[in-house]
Amino acid sequence: ITSCTILTAAAEEPMKELHNRQPVILAPDAYEAWLDPATPVQAAKELLKDDLDGKLEFYRVSRAVNATKGAGDRAEMIEPVE
Known part of the structure; x- marks a missing residue:
């Protein structure tokens, strides 16, 4: 299992x-x-x-990561955005 x-x-x-x-x-x-x-x-x-302090990196990503239907499954969706 x-x-x-x-x-x-x-x-x-x-x-x-x-x-x-x-x-x-x-x-x-x-x-x-x-x-x-x-x-x-x-x-x-x-x-x-x-x-966890200092072990994680926080940055804003595209709202597209919340998309249904697989649109948020692309690697570029976790790239930092301004």
Whole structure:
């Protein structure tokens, strides 16, 4: 079975200016511990407390990204706009 899960947390700066939730992004060196069933629950929770500030880039993109019917599926839709 192929699956995917997106974990979210309460938003912090600078994300909370955009939305009240933010994605939890695991550091690559935390992958193994996160996937290990032997990792204690508290230790796993600590892996989720990574500060996003300075790790994400924010810029305005075309409103076309909101288009239905596949118009927003082109790579140029994520290019910065003035």
